[in-house]
Amino acid sequence: MTQYDAFLEIAHRLADAARPVVRRYYRTAVAVDVKADASPVTIADREVETVMRAILAEEYPDHGILGEEHGKENIDADYVWVLDPIDGTKSFIVGKPSFATLIALCHKGKPVLGIIDQAITDERWVGVAGEKTTLNGKPITTRPCPALNQAIFFTTAPELFRGPQIAAYDALRNQCRQPMYGVDAYAYGLTALGLADVVVEANMQAYDFCALVPVVEGAGGAMCDWRGNALTIESDGCVIAVGDRTCREEVVAITRSTLP
Numbered sequence: 714m715t716q717y718d719a720f721l722e723i724a725h726r727l728a729d730a731a732r733p734v735v736r737r738y739y740r741t742a743v744a745v746d747v748k749a750d751a752s753p754v755t756i757a758d759r760e761v762e763t764v765m766r767a768i769l770a771e772e773y774p775d776h777g778i779l780g781e782e783h784g785k786e787n788i789d790a791d792y793v794w795v796l797d798p799i800d801g802t803k804s805f806i807v808g809k810p811s812f813a814t815l816i817a818l819c820h821k822g823k824p825v826l827g828i829i830d831q832a833i834t835d836e837r838w839v840g841v842a843g844e845k846t847t848l849n850g851k852p853i854t855t856r857p858c859p860a861l862n863q864a865i866f867f868t869t870a871p872e873l874f875r876g877p878q879i880a881a882y883d884a885l886r887n888q889c890r891q892p893m894y895g896v897d898a899y900a901y902g903l904t905a906l907g908l909a910d911v912v913v914e915a916n917m918q919a920y921d922f923c924a925l926v927p928v929v930e931g932a933g934g935a936m937c938d939w940r941g942n943a944l945t946i947e948s949d950g951c952v953i954a955v956g957d958r959t960c961r962e963e964v965v966a967i968t969r970s971t972l973p
Contacts, residue, residue: 717806717826717841719820720792723772724816724828724839727765731798734761739816739833740808741833753802753866756783761798761814769794779946781920793819793946797920801869801897812897815922822945827924829902838902840927846905855933855956856907857860861963864889865911867900878915878951881971883962885913901925905932911964915939917950929954935961939968 716921738757745753762782762956769778777784777793787793794817799805801812810833818826829838838848845852860865867891868874874882886892889911893900898921903909914921926936926944936944937952953968955961 715841715844717844720818720874721828721839721841722765724818724826726768727748727796727816728814728828728830728837729760730764730768731805731830734764734767735799735805735814739747739805741809743806745806749809753806754782755802755806757805757880761958762796765796765798765816779919781918785797788946791821793820794823795824795920795923795946797898797924799944800969801899804897809895811899813902815898815900815920815924816944817927820921821945824923824926824944826945827927828900828927829845829924831899831902838928840905840924840929841922842927842931846928846929846931848902848906853906853930853932854870854919855905858910858955858957859966860890861911861960862890863887864960865891865908866895866919867896867898867912868891868907869902873915875916877971877973881913881915881955881968884967885911887967888967894957898925901929901954904934904954905929907932910956912954913952913964913968915951917952918948919948922948922952925952925954929946929956932956934958937965939965939972941965941969 777787778788780796853967
């Protein structure tokens with residue numbers, strides 16, 4: 714038993730509740746709205762978050778919640794749940810099964826529990842602070858990659874990078890062995906599974922990355938911001954994940970050089 718077991722049970726309930734909603738709308742002609750930040754949203758995004766928030770309101774009414782679709786409440790609490798009902802809505806809309814439901818629990822701002830759940834492929838990555846990361850209940854481990862020139866490098870899209878950040882993207886793309894694109898949070902699951910090596914992204918929100926931290930780090934990898942600092946719920950959304958921690962400083966040296 715660990716201090717997070719009860720929270721993990723609820724996190725699994727959240728993911729279980731999300732799955733039937735995701736599956737009901739997947740590859741259907743869902744209407745797409747455009748939010749103020751120009752990102753798309755569907756009824757599936759909103760319903761998934763609604764069902765998860767209902768469970769949290771019943772089980773942990775004193776906890777905070779930060780969700781992509783329905784905002785924040787009580788986020789000054791010691792424990793805050795961070796929810797992205799469908800990370801990769803663009804992929805969901807076109808029927809590409811690389812989106813995921815992201816569920817995180819932060820304690821005093823630090824991500825201590827994370828789930829990446831893919832309802833269509835029936836895959837669930839689970840990371841808990843101090844524990845080994847699992848995929849569908851089986852422990853997984855990142856792979857060795859001591860240098861960037863040996864790395865499979867993922868980012869969702871080059872368009873994520875703006876202004877001086879573009880120079881960091883160009884350097885990473887040119888120095889890695891192979892760049893890959895377009896799978897959002899799934900890339901972090903693949904890194905934890907030992908099938909990719911580096912993920913670098915920019916201009917994310919807490920609900921985009923908090924769940925990923927325990928998953929990657931519990932598999933032996935590391936995550937940080939572009940200056941090399943540990944990620945918290947307050948981080949600026951410029952994110953690095955590496956499967957092999959010896960590669961971390963090489964990546965941070967590139968990203969840090971583009972910051973003011």
